[in-house]
Amino acid sequence: MSLSAYERGYKFGQRFRNTVFLCILAWSIGAGATFWWHPEVFAFLLAPAEDKLSPFEGGLPIFTGVPDMFGATLSLSMKGGQVAALPVLIVGILSMLRPLVPRRFWLFITTYTALSIGMFLLGASFVFWVMMPVSLQFLLTFGEGVAIPVILLDQYMALLLSLIFWIGVSFELPIVMQLLARFRLVSYARASTLRKWVVPSAFIFAALITPSLDGTLTLLVAIPMLLLYEAGLVASWLTHREEGNYFTDLPMVQRVRLLLAWIASRPVVMVHKAHYKFMDNNKKF
Numbered sequence: 001m002s003l004s005a006y007e008r009g010y011k012f013g014q015r016f017r018n019t020v021f022l023c024i025l026a027w028s029i030g031a032g033a034t035f036w037w038h039p040e041v042f043a044f045l046l047a048p049a050e051d052k053l054s055p056f057e058g059g060l061p062i063f064t065g066v067p068d069m070f071g072a073t074l075s076l077s078m079k080g081g082q083v084a085a086l087p088v089l090i091v092g093i094l095s096m097l098r099p100l101v102p103r104r105f106w107l108f109i110t111t112y113t114a115l116s117i118g119m120f121l122l123g124a125s126f127v128f129w130v131m132m133p134v135s136l137q138f139l140l141t142f143g144e145g146v147a148i149p150v151i152l153l154d155q156y157m158a159l160l161l162s163l164i165f166w167i168g169v170s171f172e173l174p175i176v177m178q179l180l181a182r183f184r185l186v187s188y189a190r191a192s193t194l195r196k197w198v199v200p201s202a203f204i205f206a207a208l209i210t211p212s213l214d215g216t217l218t219l220l221v222a223i224p225m226l227l228l229y230e231a232g233l234v235a236s237w238l239t240h241r242e243e244g245n246y247f248t249d250l251p252m253v254q255r256v257r258l259l260l261a262w263i264a265s266r267p268v269v270m271v272h273k274a275h276y277k278f279m280d281n282n283k284k285f
Contacts, residue, residue: 011099012096012099015092015095015096016096018092019088019089019092019093019095019096020092022088022092023085023088023089023092024085026081026084026085026087026088027081027082027084027085028081029081029084030080030081030082030083030084030085031077031078031080031081031084032077033080033084034076034077034079034080034081035073035074035076035077035080038073038076038077041076041080042076045157045160046060046061046156048128048129048132048133048136048160049061049132049136049140049151049156050133050136050137052136052137052140052141052149053140053149053150053151053156054149054150054151061151061152061153061155061156062150062151062152062153063152063153063154064152068152068153068154069153071154072153072154072157075154075157076157079161090113090117094109094110094113097109112175112179115175116172116175119168119171119172119174119175120168120169120171120172121168122171123164123167123168123169123170123171124164124167124168126167126171126224127160127163127164127167127168128160128164131163131167131217131220131221132160132163134220135216135217135220138216139216139217162209163209163210163217163221166209166221167221167224170205170221170224170225170228171224171228173225173228173229173231173232174228174231174232174235175232175235176232177191177229177232177233177235177236178232178235178236178239180236181235181236181237181239182239186236187236188233188236188237191232191233191236192233195229198226198229199226202222202225202226202229203218203222205221205222205225206218206219206221206222206225209221
């Protein structure tokens with residue numbers, strides 16, 4: 001039995017309220033757990049440094065202000081709450097979209113959501129297990145015998161979390177390129193011609209998100225981004241190899257306008273469908 005527009009709106013509001021409540025609950029639990037077990041969390045996040053952040057016992061980083069350690073713990077707790085609430089938010093959004101999305105598109109949405117999460121986690125793992133140990137091993141031992149490294153705790157945490165976020169986002173590049181090819185926005189031939197711009201752009205982006213002046217971190221960020229671009233080219237080639245179709249022949253501005261117009265028209269179409277169903281149900285009575 002099909003639901004009326006009012007019943008659909010009521011159920012959507014219920015799902016929205018439940019999602020907000022569960023996100024707040026998950027955030028509170030995650031933040032509280034991170035604050036309670038902050039020594040273990042800090043020990044885990046400091047593992048890539050391999051006890052080389054200071055000459056003191058254990059090679060631990062330092063803090064210079066009286067409230068700095070407490071402030072760093074609060075900041076870490078906030079981020080722990082965000083990490084805990086993010087899966088709940090994703091599931092909540094999917095549950096709200098489920099009744100509005102046709103069945104043939106539901107598998108498409110869930111598949112790409114899972115792929116996006118997996119690629120972000122892969123990028124975060126690359127930063128934590130490869131990039132940070134290699135770069136810190138080189139940077140902190142380069143001046144050995146000349147100077148002693150003493151790294152502030154907030155500086156290390158800001159660098160680590162910033163790299164995890166931005167590298168995780170950059171690992172989404174193959175998925176974005178594959179989606180652009182699937183929706184006929186950018187073909188493989190068009191994307192391959194952008195290589196001359198992608199190479200300098202990757203190094204500029206890497207220089208902006210890394211504070212290193214010697215170029216070590218910049219190289220460790222830029223090279224994976226170039227490899228991800230090549231992986232995106234392969235994905236777009238597998239998705240869209242033919243040329244000369246209607247959409248890819250249009251200028252880029254017109255393609256974007258058509259896509260935005262299609263997205264903007266979806267709510268209007270759904271309202272019209274709900275209205276006609278409501279009128280049909282009333283005619284039966």
